[in-house]
Amino acid sequence: MSPGPAQALAEGFPDLQGLPVARRAHVGRWAAAALIVIALLALVRAFAKGQIEWSYVGRFMTVPAIVEGIVNTVVMAVAAMALGIVLGVIVAVMRLSPNPVLRTVASGYAWLFRGTPVILQLLLWFNLALVFPVIGVPGLWSGRAVDVMTPFLSALLGLGINQGAYTSEVMRAGMLSVDIGQYEAAQAIGMSRLLALRRIILPQAMRVVIPPLGNEFIGMVKLTSLASVIQYPEVLHSAENIYYANSRVIELLIVAGVWYLAVVSVLTPLQMLLERRFARGFSGNAR
Amino acid sequence: MTQPFLAIRNVSKAFGQFRALLNVSLDVQAGTVLCLIGASGSGKTTLLRCVNQLVTIDSGGIWLDGDLLGMQVKSGRLHRLSEAEIARQRLKTGMVFQRFNLFPHMTALENVAEGPVQVHRRKPLEVRDEALELLARVGLADKAANYPAQLSGGQQQRVAIARALAMRPKLMLFDEPTSALDPELVGEVLAVMKELARSQMTMIVVTHELGFAREVADRVVYMDAGRIVEEGAPSQVLGAPNEPRTKAFLSAVIS
Numbered sequence: 001m002s003p004g005p006a007q008a009l010a011e012g013f014p015d016l017q018g019l020p021v022a023r024r025a026h027v028g029r030w031a032a033a034a035l036i037v038i039a040l041l042a043l044v045r046a047f048a049k050g051q052i053e054w055s056y057v058g059r060f061m062t063v064p065a066i067v068e069g070i071v072n073t074v075v076m077a078v079a080a081m082a083l084g085i086v087l088g089v090i091v092a093v094m095r096l097s098p099n100p101v102l103r104t105v106a107s108g109y110a111w112l113f114r115g116t117p118v119i120l121q122l123l124l125w126f127n128l129a130l131v132f133p134v135i136g137v138p139g140l141w142s143g144r145a146v147d148v149m150t151p152f153l154s155a156l157l158g159l160g161i162n163q164g165a166y167t168s169e170v171m172r173a174g175m176l177s178v179d180i181g182q183y184e185a186a187q188a189i190g191m192s193r194l195l196a197l198r199r200i201i202l203p204q205a206m207r208v209v210i211p212p213l214g215n216e217f218i219g220m221v222k223l224t225s226l227a228s229v230i231q232y233p234e235v236l237h238s239a240e241n242i243y244y245a246n247s248r249v250i251e252l253l254i255v256a257g258v259w260y261l262a263v264v265s266v267l268t269p270l271q272m273l274l275e276r277r278f279a280r281g282f283s284g285n286a287r
Numbered sequence: 288m289t290q291p292f293l294a295i296r297n298v299s300k301a302f303g304q305f306r307a308l309l310n311v312s313l314d315v316q317a318g319t320v321l322c323l324i325g326a327s328g329s330g331k332t333t334l335l336r337c338v339n340q341l342v343t344i345d346s347g348g349i350w351l352d353g354d355l356l357g358m359q360v361k362s363g364r365l366h367r368l369s370e371a372e373i374a375r376q377r378l379k380t381g382m383v384f385q386r387f388n389l390f391p392h393m394t395a396l397e398n399v400a401e402g403p404v405q406v407h408r409r410k411p412l413e414v415r416d417e418a419l420e421l422l423a424r425v426g427l428a429d430k431a432a433n434y435p436a437q438l439s440g441g442q443q444q445r446v447a448i449a450r451a452l453a454m455r456p457k458l459m460l461f462d463e464p465t466s467a468l469d470p471e472l473v474g475e476v477l478a479v480m481k482e483l484a485r486s487q488m489t490m491i492v493v494t495h496e497l498g499f500a501r502e503v504a505d506r507v508v509y510m511d512a513g514r515i516v517e518e519g520a521p522s523q524v525l526g527a528p529n530e531p532r533t534k535a536f537l538s539a540v541i542s
Contacts, residue, residue: 179388182390184382187341188384190375190377191406192374193370200390203392207392281393281394282391
């Protein structure tokens with residue numbers, strides 16, 4: 001795009017060489033930014049003058065009950081998501097199986113657990129003792145359901161099994177996104193269906209499913225707050241217990257909100273690391 | 288004549304209303320190269336895919352190295368083999384695809400070593416040396432650490448050939464191995480296949496490369512509309528065809 005001066009002169013065009021490139025003014029951008037800054041300032045002012053004791057927010061950020069609560073939140077989110085992913089992979093593989101029995105069971109599972117509210121499922125697991133006073137494996141072990149179905153186990157089963165139903169669809173979409181030729185190539189070197197899934201299809205599906213799974217994980221961090229209704233001591237539960245005592249409702253809700261935001265903020269870079277790991281071979285300059 | 292290494296007998300296959308193969312019978316002797324030619328939709332790729340059981344035949348039988356493929360005769364009835372038994376039968380054949388189908392998340396070396404390590408359960412270290420030798424054999428010793436996306440089409444197809452050879456197949460199947468390649472990359476893949484033919488590998492090649500067929504094939508088969516129209520030595524089928532349909536096809540391809 002830089003015609004030689006001789007050529008430009010010869011054709012009667014002005015010589016462009018050496019001319020500086022002017023910057024665009026971007027009036028719209030500046031105007032929008034100014035409006036947003038004004039709106040933010042107004043918002044900050046409103047909250048500063050509102051009836052919020054900010055000193056309480058600072059003080060309760062790190063009290064043991066709240067810190068324990070956020071640790072419990074993270075533990076539950078990780079455990080329930082892990083259970084959800086394991087179930088999701090198994091159910092997705094079942095749904096793509098040639099075996100009609102497995103396919104039907106898998107569809108039934110997704111139908112049941114996606115079709116009912118997760119809070120209802122949590123309450124059912126927690127109150128399992130009303131249906132089955134004693135639970136266990138015949139001949140191996142048994143116990144009273146009230147002792148077995150602790151808030152932790154109830155929340156883990158409720159959230160994890162529900163998550164598995166959603167994750168199975170994410171995993172299925174990922175597996176369907178892998179070219180059929182990959183499966184044929186795996187078969188052609190003598191791989192069984194399951195070996196091909198494990199070595200060839202799932203690693204490639206991971207690349208596609210990590211963004212939606214990250215989405216689901218962020219959702220799960222917040223979904224754990226529902227476990228407060230079955231007495232699981234996650235951060236919202238702790239915040240509620242404190243404001244029942246001291247009536248600082250908004251301050252403690254802000255404390256919990258800031259903690260949720262902090263956890264979710266840490267997850268985003270972790271997701272990027274994972275994405276890079278599974279993108280191996282998919283860009284021209286891999287490694 | 289000894290029993291043929293591959294015997295295809297009265298094989299038919301339909302996909303819904305489309306009849307891809309009609310009563311096809313064919314023999315391939317060990318150590319020979321057979322080229323399948325014909326227009327697209329003539330059934331040549333389907334026939335190839337029946338041999339390694341990516342396609343299940345509707346009727347007839349295929350015997351490879353003395354074994355009936357995909358089925359078993361037990362007390363007067365045909366029983367389908369299990370998936371594991373079919374996977375074991377596939378080990379006798381190696382397949383090279385038109386679109387390469389390399390595993391994109393693995394390096395060239397990992398692609399070649401994957402089968403021996405995961406399917407034959409051999410030691411990764413010992414397989415590694417062998418895989419490097421195979422890559423050298425297809426002229427890609429220096430590309431072992433590259434991912435498929437970093438290789439040209441011709442290089443990818445040569446890795447795919449090495450990957451198939453790593454399983455030590457007795458029969459190599461090539462499904463239009465050069466059709467997806469830029470013209471200047473066709474030669475390098477054909478050269479590898481010629482070397483393979485010289486080493487007495489039994490091969491079935493679906494191809495539009497008539498020059499390759501003329502030079503390398505022991506026999507050429509022309510297919511049309513799911514049937515074998517003409518078969519014989521390359522000089523006869525390609526040079527002096529008897530059937531009008533073969534003549535029409537050849538003049539269309541060459542012009």
